[in-house]
Amino acid sequence: MAIEVRIPTILRSYTGGAKVVEGSGDTLNDLLTDLDSRHGGLRARLVTEAGALHRFVNVYVNDEDVRFLGALDAKLSDGDSVTILPAVAGGALGFAAAAAISRHSAAAGAIAQHNAGRRSPATAG
Amino acid sequence: MTGTASRSVSAGARLVGVLSIDRSIVDAIVAHARRDHPDEACGVVAGPVGSDKPTRHIPMQNAARSMTFYEFDSMEQLRLWREMDDRDEEPIVIYHSHTATEAYPSRTDIAFAGEPGAHYLLVSTREPDTEEIRSFRIVDGVVTEEPVRILDAGVDPHAVQSYMFGQSPATVDYECSGS
Numbered sequence: 001m002a003i004e005v006r007i008p009t010i011l012r013s014y015t016g017g018a019k020v021v022e023g024s025g026d027t028l029n030d031l032l033t034d035l036d037s038r039h040g041g042l043r044a045r046l047v048t049e050a051g052a053l054h055r056f057v058n059v060y061v062n063d064e065d066v067r068f069l070g071a072l073d074a075k076l077s078d079g080d081s082v083t084i085l086p087a088v089a090g091g092a093l094g095f096a097a098a099a100a101i102s103r104h105s106a107a108a109g110a111i112a113q114h115n116a117g118r119r120s121p122a123t124a125g
Numbered sequence: 126m127t128g129t130a131s132r133s134v135s136a137g138a139r140l141v142g143v144l145s146i147d148r149s150i151v152d153a154i155v156a157h158a159r160r161d162h163p164d165e166a167c168g169v170v171a172g173p174v175g176s177d178k179p180t181r182h183i184p185m186q187n188a189a190r191s192m193t194f195y196e197f198d199s200m201e202q203l204r205l206w207r208e209m210d211d212r213d214e215e216p217i218v219i220y221h222s223h224t225a226t227e228a229y230p231s232r233t234d235i236a237f238a239g240e241p242g243a244h245y246l247l248v249s250t251r252e253p254d255t256e257e258i259r260s261f262r263i264v265d266g267v268v269t270e271e272p273v274r275i276l277d278a279g280v281d282p283h284a285v286q287s288y289m290f291g292q293s294p295a296t297v298d299y300e301c302s303g304s
Contacts, residue, residue, distance in 0.1 A: 008239070009215075009240065009241065009242060010239050010240065010241055056236070056237055056239060057239075058199045058202065058203070060199075060203055063203070065199045065200060065203075067199075083203065083206075085202060085203065085206055085239075086237075086239020086240060087196065087197070087199070087202075087237060087239065088167070088169075088185075088196070088197040088202060088219060088237070088239070088240075089189075089194070089195060089196035089197065089233075089237045090194075090195060090221060090230070090231065090233050090234035090235075090236075090237045090238070091165050091189070091191065091193050091194035091195045091221065091223070091231065091233055091234065092165070092192075092193045092194075092223040092224070092225065092226045092231050092233075093191075093193040093194045093231065093233050
């Protein structure tokens with residue numbers, strides 16, 4: 001049975017540049033194994049060594065995010081369309097951010113203290 | 126730190142490209158970042174496939190609603206990526222704000238960057254009065270900064286100002302070109 005799979009730009013090196021490939025399988029897991037037999041390495045970009053769907057990718061069956069359909073156990077049927085997109089995410093989270101935020105907290109504390117001091121000079125410290 | 130590092134863009138080997146973008150779009154991105162501050166804001170500027178021209182600004186929800194993390198809502202992303210496909214567009218710019226730190230990709234940004242063809246535009250809103258706006262390519266974990274060229278289409282389409290924001294040593298403070 002044929003399932004259409006839409007491949008994002010970043011993974012087209014595994015499909016010879018193809019934007020759409022076909023595969024088969026009763027579940028997403030089976031489909032990815034089938035695809036990997038012709039497009040070696042693709043599966044490893046989507047599934048972690050622990051056997052879970054990678055956090056960095058979104059996979060959809062028709063119009064649904066597979067995270068709500070059982071992830072790798074999501075059932076597939078002939079004619080389904082699977083879309084793979086890189087998750088768009090990021091942000092300042094990290095050591096630098098934590099440091100900056102703690103500096104901001106320190107600054108806020110100093111300002112509060114300063115303001116309190118202006119209202120009541122005796123308590124300034 | 127040298128303040129005179131690169132007057133000339135061509136002298137900077139790491140400056141492989143340039144992001145050319147209309148001032149009206151930059152203004153809309155900054156307004157979005159300010160509106161969502163102190164949470165991080167995120168979005169896309171789409172443009173015709175292969176054009177490298179960002180023409181259509183689409184502010185996205187930050188599904189994480191966080192001050193230190195952003196994530197497109199997966200369903201909103203699917204709708205937008207399909208819409209771009211139908212219109213023969215691609216994500217030319219993917220932007221987000223940092224609200225307490227500099228406009229430079231974090232390790233998280235680098236780990237997640239999945240659009241090697243996109244300009245990753247970062248806006249820092251940590252200062253209330255000024256924005257730091259910088260653009261990067263992120264390919265296979267390698268970050269390359271590029272200048273931002275702001276086009277004043279409304280004023281004079283031939284008057285192009287190109288410069289980079291921010292205080293990095295590679296800053297091109299002001300450079301006019303006739304092209």
